[in-house]
Amino acid sequence: MPKQNESSKDAVLNFLMNNAVIILLVAASIAVGIMRPTFFSVYNAKNLISNTAVRFIIALGVSGCLISKGTDLSAGRAVGLAACLAATFLQRADYTGKVYPNIGDINIAVVLLGIIVVITIFGVFNGIIIAYLKVPPFITTLGTQTIIYGICLVFTGAQPIGGLRADYTDIASGSIFGVTYLPYLGLIAAICGFIMWFTYNKxxxxxxMYAIGGNESAAEVSGINTKATKIIIYATAGLLYGIAGFLLGAKAGGTSVNAGFGYELEAIAGCTIGGVSTNGGVGRISGILVGVLVFELLKIAMVFMGVEPSYTYIVQGLVIVTAVAIDMRKYAAKK
Amino acid sequence: MSEFILELRGISKSFPGVKALDDVSLKLRPGTVHALMGENGAGKSTLMKCLFGVYNMDKGEVVYNGEAVKIANPFDALRRGIAMVHQELQPILERSIAENIFCGRYPAILPGIVNHAKMNSDTKEVLERVGLAHDPECKLSQLSVSQMQLVEIAKAISVGAKIVIMDEPTSSLTMGEVEKLFSIIRKLRSEGVAIIYISHKMDEILRISDEVSIMRDGRHIGTHPAEELTTDMIITKMVGRQMANLYPKKSNVPGDIVLEVTNYTSINPRSFRNVSFALRRGEILGVSGLVGAQRTELMEGIFGLRGTLSGTITYQGRTFKCSRPKDAISHQLALLTEDRRQTGIFGVLSVADNVAVASLNQYKMFMGLMLDFKRINELVHSNIQKLSIKTPSPQTLIQSLSGGNQQKVIVSRWLANDPDVFIMDEPTRGIDVGAKYEIYTIIADLAASGKSIIMISSEMQELIGMADRIMVMCDGRVTGFVEGSDMNEEKIMELATRFESGMGGLDAKAE
Incomplete structure (x- = not known):
């Protein structure tokens, strides 16, 4: 039965190809774990989950733009502005370097809501420019990125912001029932992930969104309101950046204008590694999670292996290209 | 040297599901204009693309200057002195005339360094020969379509072509420009150049050509000296074939008027204008015309995909303005577009998503918060069954289905909206014969159930076989309706080639 053998061999090969990124990920973790046993510690798990949580929420926002054949370069700066806004309005009352010494303690939920509104407005702005003025998303969001950075500089006066309230930083350091490997950040990211999964699939x-990314002209012929859909996509992205920035500020315990710098590129890389096609129309939430996780795991693994920080960038870059190349092969084989 | 500069011997070419060329032979004398005629799809363009090296022929040989040659690609053809002026121009709009003419063979000072002075002076010279007074450095985007056509011809001259193929060169020219083109052709002919001239316009053919070859269904029907032919003779030779029983029996009975289009005029002065027609319930209205008759543009205009200057659409007594597809859809219209890949399918999405995408509004639940996938799946399954769509599963990506099945998926997408008026633009293009019959059956069934169909097709046989009435267009205008015993190819061809004489008005508009 040579034929059957061949087909089962094909099936194994297909399975390996389709899951290459996950398999490599697991293999690499095991290898690092064997060499550095503390890699599998509870503390490290929490660290990984917290790091991944913020990046995952940003990647969720960017993914909608990518799936609809756009992109969002303003993500990182939007996250940075959100973090600065959060830190500014959530400083301790007794902190000497307070930006606005005269305002008292504002309810933390009000601050979060305010930030979400502000950052969502930038998303709506992106969406309107892209949908109505037909400016390519790459250029539109490049412009917005610069605008947001400028606003952030003006707003903070380029001063770092510290002395954050404990109820704010607790969001990042706390855990469910005090169980270390169940940090709040993980829960929040999971909720965001579920809502986005629901939105994308149900x-x-x-x-x-998938239809526009798959074939915009056909979507228009089918009577889909492509303009409204695009605006909602970019607005949702803004909403998620607002949440992510709020969490980032809490996690860092203080922020500056450089917060979130370059995060949009990591988010795009994570999405792409996770199988979101830059040609539009393709991408799953589970894939995005894997893509982001690969990145964060890689970073932590390199720390454990004692790789000098400067070298980690070279490795990260190579991983992006390799992972996407493997992914492309998957599609090429089908043609 | 032989009496012929070019001989095509026994050329065959197949595409998946279609035999485009079947043992075609053609002989070309130097210093003559040789017209190539046939219906849309007769194989003229395919034959020329084989000669020009765009397609590889399956069988046959090309004898050029008495020597068997193999033309590998268009560049090879140009190098040998065979040039082609394409029907659809492929200009590089943002570059100069000179660069367009010398693209790929720039004169060089040193290897890799372009000699702009020589390129520009050479360009000036050939532009003068075709009667264009433009600066060689003028960008192509500043030229009108007809001027671009002249640039293409200049390019053919500049390579010193011995054979120039012109594929419908006058389709975008005004009468005055046609005269200019003809004088260029005559000049080329007197210099010994052989010209293969493809056109649908009988009067032009009879005026300019020395010999006429006629093709039908991928075969060469005959070659005759032009002076022995008349328009009627050409038409008979072009269409003369037996009607086989290729179409399902129709049982539809046209009823009251459902849709009325009045004085529909495009914002583009060269596109459709003053189009009026009425469509009855349960009627199949065919729309015929040559390439460039603006049939697709008209339908896209009706569907809100193109801008209109004036005109109204009345659906069941209510007049409405259609500025985007949503308006058309909400008035029970559906459009099956001409280009399935460009504007029809969502290739990377599943069959199920492709079926449901236009009717999701009907499947919302929990205050529109989420979709009712149980009902969507029922819709998808029932449509797959009803139209017998052959797919491994509803989750299969549509791009892996055959053309016929893709078309059925798009038909079912619209059926989910329960439209009253179905506009189908070339519904059987690129579909093999068996699947064609299935599409015909679907169309006949839809009409029998009281839906109205507007069916555009370039295959006249198909329209005659399917339609209750045929609207014929020529150059943006409706030139007539045929029904009953008038529904024959001769009559349709006569209407489809009824070009406006005295194009003075248009000339003025274009300038």
Whole structure:
């Protein structure tokens, strides 16, 4: 039965190809774990989950733009502005370097809501420019990126912001029932992930998003309101950046204008590694999670292996190219 | 040297599902204009693309200057002195005339360094020969379509071509420009150049050509001296074939008027204008015309995909303005577009998503918060069954299906909206014969169930076989309707080639 052998061999090969990124990920973790046993510690697990949580939420925002054949370069700066806003309004009352010494303690939920509104407005702005003025998303969001950075500089006066309230930083350091490997950040990211999964798979908006990415002209012929859909996509992205920035500030315990710098590129890389096609129309939430996780795991693994920080960038770059190349082969083989 | 500069011997070419050329032979004399005629799809363009090296022929040989040659690609053809002026121009709009003419063979000072002075002076010379007074450095985007056509011809001259193929060169020219083109052709002919001239316009053919070859269904029907032919003779030779029983029996009975289009005029002065027609319930209205008759543009205009200057659409007594597809859809219209890949399928999405995408609004639940996938799946399954769509599963990506099945998926997408008026633009293009019959059956069934169909097709046989009435267009205008015993190819061809004489008005508009 040579034929059957061949087909089962094909099946194994296909399985390996389709899951190459995950397999490499698991293999690499095991290898690092064997060499550095503390890699599998509870503390490290929490660290990994917290790091991944913030990046995952940003990647969720960027993914909608990528799936609809756009992109969002303003993500990182939007996250940075959100972090600066959060830190500014959530400083301790007794902190001497307070930016606004005269305002008292504002309810933390109000601050979060305010930040979400502000950052979402930038998303709506992106969406309107892209949908109505037909400026390519790359250029639109490049412009917005610079605008947001400028606003952030003006707002903070380029001063770092510290002395954050304990109820704010607790969001990042705390855990569910005090169980170390169940940090709040993980829970929040999981909730965001679930809502986005629901949106992408269970709602008409999600279907329209994939349709626009798959074939915008056909979407228009089918009567889909492509403009409204795009605006919602970029607005949702802004909303997620707001949440992510809020969490980033809490996690860092203080911020500056450099917060979030370059995060959009990591998010795009994570999405792409996770199988989101830059040609549009393709991408899953589970893939995005894997993509982001690969990146964060890689970073932590390199720390454990004692790789000098400067070298980690070279490795990260190589991983992006390799992972996507493997992914492309997967599609090329089908043609 | 032989009496012929070029001989094509026994050329065959197949595409998946279609035999485009079947043992075609053609002989070309130097210093003559040789017209190539046939219906859309008769194989003229395919034959020329084989000669020009765009396609590889399956069988046959090309004898050029008495010597068997193999033309590998268009560049090879140019090098040998065979040039082609394409029907659809492929200009590099943002570069100069000179660069367009010398693209790929720039004169060089040193290897890799372009000699701009020589390029520009050479360009000036050939532009003068075709009667264009433009600066060689003028960008192509500043030229009108007809001027671009002249640049293409200049390019053919500049390579010193011995054979120039012109594929419908006058389709975008005004009468005055056609005269200019003809004088260029005559000049080339007197210099010994052989010209293969493809056109649908009978009067032009009879005026300019020395010999006429006629093709039909991928075969060469005959070659005759032009002076022995008349328009009627050409048409008979072009269409003369038996109607086989290729179409399903129709049982539809046209009823009251459902849709009325009045004085529909495009914002583009060269596109459709003053189009009026009425469509009855349960009627199949065919739309015929040659390439460039603006049939697709008209339908896209009706569907809100193109801008219109004036005109109204009335659906069941209510007049409405259609500025985007949503308006058309909400008035029970559906459009099956001409180019399935460009504007039809969502290739990377599943069959199920492709079916449901236009009707998701009907499947919302929990205050529109989420989609009711149980009902969507029922819709998808029932449509797959009803139209017998052959797919491994509803989750299969649509791009892996055959053309016929893709088309059925798009038909079912629209059926989910339960439209009253179905506009189908070339519904059987690129579909093999068996699947064609299935599409015909679907169309006939839809009409029998009281839906109205507007069916555009370039295959006249198909329209005659399917339609209750045929609207014929020529150059943006409706030139007539045929029904009953008038529904024959001769009559349709006569209407489809009824070009406006005295194009003075248009000339003025274009300038």
């Amino acid at each position: 709602t008409s908006h999600g279907k329209y």
